[in-house]
Amino acid sequence: MKLQKNKIMRNLTSIREEVPKKWYLFGVIITFLLFFLIWGGFSFIHIVDEVFLPTPNAVVLSLADSFGNPEFWGHIGISVYRVFMGFLLACVIGIPLGIMAGTFKFAESFILPMSEFIRYMPAAAFIPLIMVWAGIGETAKILVIFIGCFFQLILMVADDTNRVSKDLLYASYTLGANRMQVIFKVIIPALLPKLMTTLRLIMGWAWTYLVVAELVAANNGLGYFIMKAQRFLDTESIFVGIIVIGLLGLIIDRAFAIANKKLFPWVEGGN
Amino acid sequence: MVNIVQPKIVLDPVDIEIDISGLSKIYHTKNSTFQALEDVSLYVKNEEFVSILGPSGCGKSTILRILAGLEEATSGSVKVSGEEVHGPSVKRGMVFQSYTLFPWLTVRENIEFGLKLKGISPKERKNISDKYLELVGLERFSNSYGKELSGGMKQRVGIARSLANNPEVLLMDEPFGALDAQTKQSMQQLLLDIWKKEKTTIVFITHDIDESIFLSQRIYVMDARPGKIKEEINADLNLFRNGELVEVERFMKLKKHIIKLLKH
Missing domain, CATH: 1.10.3720.10 (MetI-like)
Incomplete structure (x- = not known):
């Protein structure tokens, strides 16, 4: 088990070699999640005022709203x-x-x-x-x-x-x-x-x-x-x-x- | 002692395909001049296979490039079939050391490139490319792109592409220099077979002594800085006769002689 784990780590850190597709996807999803998490964290807990940093869901709603607007x-x-x-x-x-x-x-x-x-x-x-x-x-x-x-x-x-x-x-x-x-x-x-x-x-x-x-x-x-x-x-x-x-x-x-x-x-x- | 260096035979001028005499090439850089070739004279007979052998930097490729018309001579005369060389021509096909396939064309389209420029009809083109695809054994790859081919295969396309133009002379600039030993050997054999079939005059540049002895009938050994001809060697031996390795002794003698030549 430990050996296999080591092997995966070795593969994921090999220089300029391919990694399995699912691991690549994993990386992509994690960064996006993290991005929204940090953003959400700042705005929901009001570390930054809403006037300066709106919440992600407010932006998504506004985005949907805009897409419904011909103007x-x-x-x-x-x-x-x-x-x-x-x-x-x-x-x-x-x-x-x-x-x-x-x-x-x-x-x-x-x-x-x-x-x-x-x-x-x-x-x-x-x-x-x-x-x-x-x-x-x-x-x-x-x-x-x-x-x-x-x-x-x-x-x-x-x-x-x-x-x-x-x-x-x-x-x-x-x-x-x-x-x-x-x-x-x-x-x-x-x-x-x-x-x-x-x-x-x-x-x-x-x-x-x-x-x-x-x-x-x-x-x-x-x-x-x-x-x-x-x-x-x-x-x-x-x-x-x-x-x-x-x-x-x-x-x-x-x-x-x-x-x-x-x-x-x-x-x-x-x- | 076998007389390896044979006396110059007086030639019927009709027989001479390539005639270079007193060729010099000087490169001028910003603050120096460099003499690449000094008073090089050589000839190649019709249908002959001649190698120019020498260390890197001896200007052997420069001779070939001047022959191809890709570079101008500083002085001296370079004649191919009696005509002074000025600029490149289809009459002088060239195979380069680097792979020069047009990567956006298939193998067949590469071979037909020159024919298309000449305005030959598609049907005729196909006939010719079929012939040369077969000659170099690439029938199965006619629709492949360069990226799908190995180095040896790329050079085979290069040879076929030049020959399809039906040149009087085939100039080869270390064409197998980048290939692995095994591929190199099979390419050499292939080239000999092609030469025997097509009867094209070939000038072959190499720094590989074995290669030059194995392939050519005559070898010009060159000296570097400035590049000049050191010796002309008759190497017309038939190493394989009926599938048997023969004349090995003479091969070794020639090789020893050339090694000694290159040392001095």
Whole structure:
């Protein structure tokens, strides 16, 4: 009995080896339970005032309430719209530029140093400028997300492109490929799985910038919803807003992960 | 003492597939220059199997890469079938030490890659890939991806992929260097069988003395820093005749000679 226990411990603490699925699930459930337990503990026993920290069940009720409210769905809808528009715009322009920078050294000289420079300017700091330029309409919010994602995306795509094995390119040259064919038949297909992972990361950034944009200047959307709740000291709704953004992020992230697996079954070691 | 080093035979120029003369390669780095190759001259006859043997860093791979057109020579002339080499060409297939399968393509699609670029019809492509799948014994894996294959199998696909293009010369850059001893041996045998069947001219880079003697008809032994040809050795022995190991003595003599050469 003791021996078996030891063996289980040894297995659970082996470095970077698989553990049984049920033990993994156990870990996941325990952390979530613990999270709610601590949260509940603080709020139910009133260690922290309810105004600052609502009880978990109040938040769950408020969440259910919000989901029954069409206005809340409107907030979700407009936020998702902004995220996707900003993200897509960044992708449409950023991905080709990134691939160019990662493929041609000369193109790199135009694209990378500038992107490196702008990347360090916080996108949130552009908001006042964007409001001057583009007002406070949809364009402004989409622009904030775009600026936040675009330069980062270029750099990451360029890096992904650069990592495509040179031997793969040499091999295709000796098989008769010209430069165009090397780009479209070798570099891009080889790049795709990494690109998907990069997009997944950038999507996370897009959500961050969305909230930044909506907190500053909006009259709808999830960021605005949170902002409004703060004004009325409605902490429950703040929690609801944050949780919903988290859930949306999680759903999108999972979608990316599943797409990655389905689209690129050939990737070594899975995705 | 058996005369191992044979006098240079005067060749009919038509017979010469590869003709390298006075080849030098100098690399310039920020604050130094490095002479990788110095005045290398060698030839390879049509349908011949030649090895270039030398320690790591002797520039043997550089010769091959220049032959493939992947690098430019600093000076000297490199001719393949009478034409000066400028840039890569389908006429010169190459198998690399690292696995260069396109991982997003199946084994069959890998083999058909060059054919597709040439615009050969799907039906014709299938005929050709069928032939080479059989030649390297991978019929059962035609629809597998690279990640499902062992190292030896990956190199077999690499060989098939190059040969499917019907090159005049097959350049092999330590293709079995990363394989385990057993796989290496079976790959060497496979390569010899393929060579006998396909009659392709092969230039084979290796640092493995046994491998070079076993595979090739002639060996160029190289010296490092700067890389140059030390000696040309005739190694055309038939180790296996009717399944029997023969000429073992000559093999040993050649090996001893090469070991001595590499020491100095």
